[in-house]
Amino acid sequence: MEEKLMKLYNECIKELQSIKINVINNESIGEIDIKLAKRNSKRYGCCKQGDPDKKYYHISKIGKRKTKQYDIFKKHHIEISKWVLDLDNDIIKNTIMHEIIHCFPYCNNHGKEFKKYSSYINENLGYNITRLGNKEEDFKKSNLEYKESINNYKYKIICNKCGQIIYRQRFKEKSISSYRCGKCGGTLKLI
Numbered sequence: 336m337e338e339k340l341m342k343l344y345n346e347c348i349k350e351l352q353s354i355k356i357n358v359i360n361n362e363s364i365g366e367i368d369i370k371l372a373k374r375n376s377k378r379y380g381c382c383k384q385g386d387p388d389k390k391y392y393h394i395s396k397i398g399k400r401k402t403k404q405y406d407i408f409k410k411h412h413i414e415i416s417k418w419v420l421d422l423d424n425d426i427i428k429n430t431i432m433h434e435i436i437h438c439f440p441y442c443n444n445h446g447k448e449f450k451k452y453s454s455y456i457n458e459n460l461g462y463n464i465t466r467l468g469n470k471e472e473d474f475k476k477s478n479l480e481y482k483e484s485i486n487n488y489k490y491k492i493i494c495n496k497c498g499q500i501i502y503r504q505r506f507k508e509k510s511i512s513s514y515r516c517g518k519c520g521g522t523l524k525l526i
């Protein structure tokens with residue numbers, strides 16, 4: 336799975352190069368690493384920032400509290416949730432691209448700069464980067480059963496007929512032959 340993630344990440348980097356966004360050896364971006372998240376999360380992914388350039392910051396107000404927020408970081412640790420890797424490649428790449436943008440200067444939020452990059456990439460590379468993803472839609476597109484509890488399933492089952500992937504918290508392995516796919520009525524197999 337880690338291998339698939341690296342392959343898709345490298346594809347994203349190459350595509351960015353083709354529209355003149357150089358991510359590798361770019362001083363204003365710094366270093367990026369990417370891995371699968373260890374913990375299950377509802378989020379598609381996240382980008383943990385490190386080593387801020389303390390010259391660049393803004394003050395943001397949340398209610399009455401003011402906090403200093405840095406705008407440029409030299410280290411970025413992208414983590415992608417495991418369940419995302421079950422989705423279609425173009426959706427995985429949308430997620431990766433979204434997190435790569437967070438590594439750019441002034442992009443550690445979904446503000447103006449983030450939007451500028453995401454629409455540039457959407458237009459020129461045919462992506463569909465959004466602020467948040469639409470899980471229900473993404474699951475449907477990938478022929479996966481949509482479940483809010485996706486991040487703590489125990490069993491992953493595939494329909495032999497339509498290929499839909501079904502997640503279950505509880506499941507009697509022995510009686511798998513008596514279960515049927517809710518979408519097409521096909522028989523099921525544990526994977």
Ligand SMILES: [Zn+2]
Nearest residue numbers: 433437445466
């Ligand atoms: Zn984001």
Ligand SMILES: [Zn+2]
Nearest residue numbers: 494497516519
């Ligand atoms: Zn089916």
